[in-house]
Each structure stands twice: as C-alpha cells, then as structure tokens.
Amino acid sequence: MTNPILAGFYPDPSIVRVNTDYYLVNSTFAYFPGIPVFHSKDLKNWKQIGNVVERPTQMDFLGDRVTRGLFAPAINYHKGLFYITCTQIDHRGNFVMTAKNPAGPWSDPVWLPQVQGIDPSLFFDRDKAYIVYNADAPDNKPLYAGHRTIRAFEFDPVENKVKGENQILVNGGVDISKKPVWIEGPHIMKVGNWYYLYAAEGGTSINHSEVVFRSKSALGPYVPYENNPILTQRGLPEDRKNPITSAGHAEFVNGPDGKTYAVFLAVRPYEGNYYNTGRETFIAPVKWQNEWPVINPNFREIQYQYTFGFPEKKQENTPPQSGNFSYITRFEKGLDKSFLFLRTHDAAWYKTSRKNGLVMRLKSETCMEKGHPAFIAKRQQHTTCTAATSLKFTATKPEEKAGLLAFQDENHFYFICKSIDDSGSPLVQLFKGTNSEKSMDLLEEVRLPNKQQVVDLKILADGAKYSFEYTSPNGTWIALKKDVDGKHLSTQVAGGFVGSVFALYATSSGTSSSNTATFRSFTYSGSDRVYNK
Structure with missing residues (x-):
C-alpha cells in the first residue's frame, strides 16, 4: 500500500x-x-x-x-x-x-x-x-x-x-x-x-x-x-x-x-x-x-509503504492514484470525472470529439478574477512531474492567449501560451501571476514562425524549480525559460488550502472574441524519487 x-x-x-x-x-x-x-x-x-x-x-x-x-x-x-x-x-x-x-x-x-x-x-x-x-x-x-x-x-x-x-x-x-x-x-x-x-x-x-x-x-x-x-x-x-x-x-x-x-x-x-x-x-x-x-503505532514517521494482510482487489479501467504514473488523454471520450472547472460548470464554451480533441472558445474572463474562465484542470500529483499539451491556435489580437497554466490560485500561477504581438507575429509567452486581478508579469517571449499553427507546450516541475518548453515546427523541444521559482506555487507562499493544478486555459483578457483554441491532447507524467527503487 x-x-x-x-x-x-x-x-x-x-x-x-x-x-x-x-x-x-x-x-x-x-x-x-x-x-x-x-x-x-x-x-x-x-x-x-x-x-x-x-x-x-x-x-x-x-x-x-x-x-x-x-x-x-x-x-x-x-x-x-x-x-x-x-x-x-x-x-x-x-x-x-x-x-x-x-x-x-x-x-x-x-x-x-x-x-x-x-x-x-x-x-x-x-x-x-x-x-x-x-x-x-x-x-x-x-x-x-x-x-x-x-x-x-x-x-x-x-x-x-x-x-x-x-x-x-x-x-x-x-x-x-x-x-x-x-x-x-x-x-x-x-x-x-x-x-x-x-x-x-x-x-x-x-x-x-x-x-x-x-x-x-x-x-x-x-x-x-x-x-x-x-x-x-x-x-x-x-x-x-x-x-x-x-x-x-x-x-x-x-x-x-x-x-x-x-x-x-x-x-x-x-x-x-x-x-x-x-x-x-x-x-x-x-x-x-x-x-x-x-x-501508526509502530513508527514515529508516517511510512510511504505499508504491508497489509488482505488481498488486493483491482478494479477495471481504474487510473492510478498513488506512486509513479503517467497518462494521456486525447478527449475522444469527453472529460473524465477528475477534470476541474472554476466555480461552476457551463458546457456552452467547449466541446470534445475524437477528431479534434478539446475545442475551447476564448472567454473574456481571466484566471485572475473570481468568475468562470475557459479553464479545465487536472491536479499536480507529484513533486517531480511534467504536463504537456498539443495546441492548435491562431490569435487575432494580442489580448487572445491560449495555453497551459501551472495554477495555485488567482495570484499565484505561471502561464505558457501562444499569442501575437501588435504586428500580428505569433509568439510563445510566459507570464507570472501577481497580486492583481487585471495584469500579470511577462517573464519571457519568443517569436514563432508565421506559419506555425500547432505548438506543443510543456511544464516541467521539480520541487522548487519549474521549467517551460515549446516545440519548433519540426517538433523539437526548445526551452523557453528554465528553473523558474516554483515556491510561488506553494501553499506556504500563497496561503489557503488548495494544491496546484495544470489547466488548459484560453482567454481574450477582458475583450470580446469568437475565436477558439484546440487542445489535441493533455499528457501527464509523475516520477517522485521516493518511489524510484
């Protein structure tokens, strides 16, 4: 156990x-x-x-x-x-x-x-x-x-x-x-x-x-x-x-x-x-x-493993919840019961299909506010893990952004996304949450080739260090920014009672939009050292 x-x-x-x-x-x-x-x-x-x-x-x-x-x-x-x-x-x-x-x-x-x-x-x-x-x-x-x-x-x-x-x-x-x-x-x-x-x-x-x-x-x-x-x-x-x-x-x-x-x-x-x-x-x-x-009568410290004297009874189609594990979803069967939204549920702004994966309409709400943004999340379940998505998205104005969040709360998050600059050139950007409901800090941005519609985005967590990557047109992973301060996502810094999640997120940042972002997959892999024996 x-x-x-x-x-x-x-x-x-x-x-x-x-x-x-x-x-x-x-x-x-x-x-x-x-x-x-x-x-x-x-x-x-x-x-x-x-x-x-x-x-x-x-x-x-x-x-x-x-x-x-x-x-x-x-x-x-x-x-x-x-x-x-x-x-x-x-x-x-x-x-x-x-x-x-x-x-x-x-x-x-x-x-x-x-x-x-x-x-x-x-x-x-x-x-x-x-x-x-x-x-x-x-x-x-x-x-x-x-x-x-x-x-x-x-x-x-x-x-x-x-x-x-x-x-x-x-x-x-x-x-x-x-x-x-x-x-x-x-x-x-x-x-x-x-x-x-x-x-x-x-x-x-x-x-x-x-x-x-x-x-x-x-x-x-x-x-x-x-x-x-x-x-x-x-x-x-x-x-x-x-x-x-x-x-x-x-x-x-x-x-x-x-x-x-x-x-x-x-x-x-x-x-x-x-x-x-x-x-x-x-x-x-x-x-x-x-x-x-x-x-826990036989130990002072809680143990990572106990041996119990009764038989294991596995259930079919049961994803793992403990130890090291990985999974991928392409949304062909919709959203499973563990996906999380913020504050309520309204299916009018997204749809899933075997062909396209998850298609989200950009909403004006942002994750910094207390409404219902276009945000669909999975829990971070390991100290050392990666989360990635394959994103097809073309912004029509700089306020439109879609990508992957490492999210603790409204003020404590990192957001790697695809957007455009004022001239219309496509960008990959990395933002950090601040103590504001209206703005976030830009940490890094790079220009993408104009014809690159699909970009894969990845967040790599390793304790107090988070790194962010994206793919070139030929699929090569490129580091956007390494070893960002992960303590920003900790309960010790943020306060409160929740844990971090990885969220697929699309926003028009307070402006109206009819644009959509397509997330073709979400991949998670967790490998904490304590289980690597």
Whole structure:
C-alpha cells in the first residue's frame, strides 16, 4: 500500500464502509464539480465514480476565491441512504445532501442554519442520530486565538433537520490550560460500550494532529486520552529524508481483515514547509491500546509503504492514484470525472470529439478574477512531474492567449501560451501571476514562425524549480525559460488550502472574441524519487 493513496490535492478525507465496499470523499473548495466520490474494495485501488456537487443548480462558487467554497465533507450511510454533510464557507454555511447511489445523482442541499460552524459529521446510534461539528467558543468569548469547541445536535435523518439545542462536547481541545487551537474535523464512533470522539487539533499545517476522547454516552462527558495526540508529525527532525508533515483530520474504518485503519491528510514538502501538491490522502494502520485507538503505532514517521494482510482487489479501467504514473488523454471520450472547472460548470464554451480533441472558445474572463474562465484542470500529483499539451491556435489580437497554466490560485500561477504581438507575429509567452486581478508579469517571449499553427507546450516541475518548453515546427523541444521559482506555487507562499493544478486555459483578457483554441491532447507524467527503487 503506497502513500499517499490519493496523490495531489485531495484533502480532508472522509470514508465509509458499506458491506465490502469503501467510499471516500474530499474537499474541493471553489473548484467544480465539488466533492469527488471514490470507490475501493481494498483501500488501495481507488476509482472516482462521481461528484456530489455536479449541477450548478445545487450551488456554485462564483465570486469566491479558489480557496473558499466547500470545506471538509463527511460521508455516512444509514438504512439504504448515503449522506454528505459539508460547509459552504462565507455563504449559507452547513448542509446535508443524500443519494441512494454514491455515484449520484445527489440531492439538492438541505441547509442547516442552526449548525453554526464548520466540518459537520453525522453519527447514527441505533434509533438516534447526531450531527457533530466545530463551533465558536462558549458564549462567543474565546479565551485565546484559535479557541473553538466541538458541539453536537440531535439530528432527524428523515427530515434532515436538527432537534433541540446544541451541546458542547469539547471546549478548546485536550487540555484548555495549554491553549489548544482549532479543534475541528470531528467524528464519533462506537466500539463496544465506548463512544469515541476524535478530531484534529493544532491547525492544518506543521502543528496538525489527531486527538481522541471517549465517553459512555454519545453526548458526553468526554474524557481525553492521556497519551494524546494519537497521530502527529510535529517534533520530528526537520532534516529527515523525504518528510511527511502536517498529518491530521483522520477518520477510522474497518478493513477487509477486520482491523482498524485511518485515512487522514498530510503533505510532502520538498523543502521546509514548501509543497505545491496540496494536502493529500494517506492511510495508516490503527492499534487498540487499553481500549484507545493509536494511529501508526509502530513508527514515529508516517511510512510511504505499508504491508497489509488482505488481498488486493483491482478494479477495471481504474487510473492510478498513488506512486509513479503517467497518462494521456486525447478527449475522444469527453472529460473524465477528475477534470476541474472554476466555480461552476457551463458546457456552452467547449466541446470534445475524437477528431479534434478539446475545442475551447476564448472567454473574456481571466484566471485572475473570481468568475468562470475557459479553464479545465487536472491536479499536480507529484513533486517531480511534467504536463504537456498539443495546441492548435491562431490569435487575432494580442489580448487572445491560449495555453497551459501551472495554477495555485488567482495570484499565484505561471502561464505558457501562444499569442501575437501588435504586428500580428505569433509568439510563445510566459507570464507570472501577481497580486492583481487585471495584469500579470511577462517573464519571457519568443517569436514563432508565421506559419506555425500547432505548438506543443510543456511544464516541467521539480520541487522548487519549474521549467517551460515549446516545440519548433519540426517538433523539437526548445526551452523557453528554465528553473523558474516554483515556491510561488506553494501553499506556504500563497496561503489557503488548495494544491496546484495544470489547466488548459484560453482567454481574450477582458475583450470580446469568437475565436477558439484546440487542445489535441493533455499528457501527464509523475516520477517522485521516493518511489524510484
């Protein structure tokens, strides 16, 4: 079993087992469609079978920065029905959605205005259900920055509404005298006669951790485990080889062998706290010690590989999600479920076909704004990787540009594209995102032969260095600019909660246009050194 089991920007995992099937979901923030649904038989081979938010009528994220939108979904199953609880931050807050089939379609959201906070999760206990979530400090009077509570309502799963008043289950964290911060991502499970409440603590960065409490009642009082945290990577040597950091936001599940496992988020920095691939989904075994669960009990460091004692069950037509892998799409079967748009979906500006690939109409919106540009993306899933496209495009004015983005957010990106200068001569250009919604910095440009309609574009990532290439008319790769600062695409620099993506992108930069760009293929290849054995 190779970690991460879902490489790239797949944070905040939540998992549920139904008979012999496993279903897992992740946060997507302001990307659309929202909340991917993965299926597995063995906790190793994961296949995306759908998305929870796939219709603009369910919700959209127009006007939101890319790092806002949907926070921390949780998936549950009860009496033939799947439930998703989640937070639409900055807008209507918490909601629940249901489906008979986890592949969809999912219902429209039912909003839960009484649940004031983030990270809601359901717990079904015989004839009762509860919704547990992160909330404000008691009486909205925090004793220190990051002081939060875990609260719960009783929940009616038929009417999809809360009952009664909320109750505080945890105040502050494990030990409020030590000023613990950001207790969040809570789940409740029952094992034997104990109810276990477990949650993340310390904030979703290098101080991230997972802690656990238990009680004889679903609504407490809860007592913390004396050896908390049950998972963290803080305090380890900073110079260790191939570090995994920021581990937390876990959920437990029983494996095919009856043993307990945990999925959780963590990151793979290439230097210090710099990483571009976002928070990813990892797995580790759980050991029960004196009726307490401990994650990764035999090691201090999270391992890149674990050996599990149950058989692998591969699924047909399942693209790899872990280790080193490559793929190419020529769009002959349309767009698969992992492609991402910004904030909503409108198929009027693009089409796919076996003959032409992906044809995108240039839109006036840019990736620097908070609208819905002509932007179709795949996640960066490796620290060392390449992304390339074969582009057929002829600009009619300098504002028209089409090409390939390495994109972290509206201000942190690189854009290699084809365009023209004021005299109409074709160019390949490289731009860098700035703190502006209207402009980007030109880093390099070269003139192409006038008759070169097709140009291949490539981005090569290697930790903190990104290089950009294009092809000559005879197909030879030419370096446009080497070793550009990749930290510009890191979460450490950009802030927020997302990871980098590679996007096919076409814009007329605020002007009207009827022009189109044809992307004949998209190729990705990732090869991180830790897997090269």
